[in-house]
Amino acid sequence: MSQFNLVLLGPPGAGKGTQASRIVAEYAIPHISTGDILRGAVKNGTAMGLEAKKYMDAGDLVPDSVVIGIVKDRLQEPDTAKGFLMDGFPRTIPQAEALDAALDELDRAINKVVVILVDEEDLVKRLSGRRVCRTCQAPFHVMFNQPKVEGVCDKCGGELYQRDDDNETTVRNRLATYRKQTEPLIDYYDKAGVVARVDGAKAPDDVYEDIRMALGPAGA
Ligand code: AMP
Numbered sequence: 001m002s003q004f005n006l007v008l009l010g011p012p013g014a015g016k017g018t019q020a021s022r023i024v025a026e027y028a029i030p031h032i033s034t035g036d037i038l039r040g041a042v043k044n045g046t047a048m049g050l051e052a053k054k055y056m057d058a059g060d061l062v063p064d065s066v067v068i069g070i071v072k073d074r075l076q077e078p079d080t081a082k083g084f085l086m087d088g089f090p091r092t093i094p095q096a097e098a099l100d101a102a103l104d105e106l107d108r109a110i111n112k113v114v115v116i117l118v119d120e121e122d123l124v125k126r127l128s129g130r131r132v133c134r135t136c137q138a139p140f141h142v143m144f145n146q147p148k149v150e151g152v153c154d155k156c157g158g159e160l161y162q163r164d165d166d167n168e169t170t171v172r173n174r175l176a177t178y179r180k181q182t183e184p185l186i187d188y189y190d191k192a193g194v195v196a197r198v199d200g201a202k203a204p205d206d207v208y209e210d211i212r213m214a215l216g217p218a219g220a
Helices: 016-027 034-041 048-059 064-075 093-105 118-128 170-183 184-191 206-216
Strands: 004-009 031-033 083-087 112-117 130-131 139-141 195-199
Touching: 004 016, 004 184, 016 031, 016 083, 016 206, 031 034, 031 130, 031 184, 034 048, 034 064, 034 083, 048 064, 064 093, 093 184, 112 184, 112 206, 118 130, 118 170, 130 184, 184 195, 195 206
Parallel strands: 004 083, 004 112, 031 083, 112 195
Antiparallel strands: 130 139
16 A cells, blocks of 8 residues: 555453554654543643543543544644544544545545454453553553553553443443444445454454455555
């Protein structure tokens, strides 16, 4: 592929963040995570952040107009010219349509959608035990991926914390929201013939190998 205009799709907890860091490193494209951008806005106390926090804490989606605006602005940055990896966007059909329209104006199109599939009960276990580094966002897990020192990031020494929306009630709502609003996107992109499905129950290294096979060599 001459351009890597990629979308990473999958339920919360499927390992999108972990796989995203590897993909962007190998394919040299920017990582566009609407969740990270929104959490940044919440942390900085911007008007958009204050508005978004209500939805995020409940496990609901932030309104389409807000996230579509964020992504359109981001696509104006020159680092996206060779490609990008969308992580956590689009999450609704109107978002996918807005993304297609924005890319069309730039004479571009999504050329691969990687879908990571994981069983729902596994996702609840993964998410409710998840801890994330405040500084570098590296993910850990209280059972499955413990840091060497409790509460401290192995990679950068930052403080590990539990996201406000990783409690079980919110997690169940996020999964229901995914099923209802985001899963239909698999069909949407299937129609365009760009979907690659990978089994997210495998170990992270094996999941990544499957993703590489689907994407083909970097720079080809
Ligand atoms: P994430 O880090 O991708 O799990 O996103 C965390 C939360 O941010 C979600 O539960 C939503 O409330 C909000 N969010 C992130 N991306 C989107 C999006 N594309 N559309 C609507 N809400 C989003």
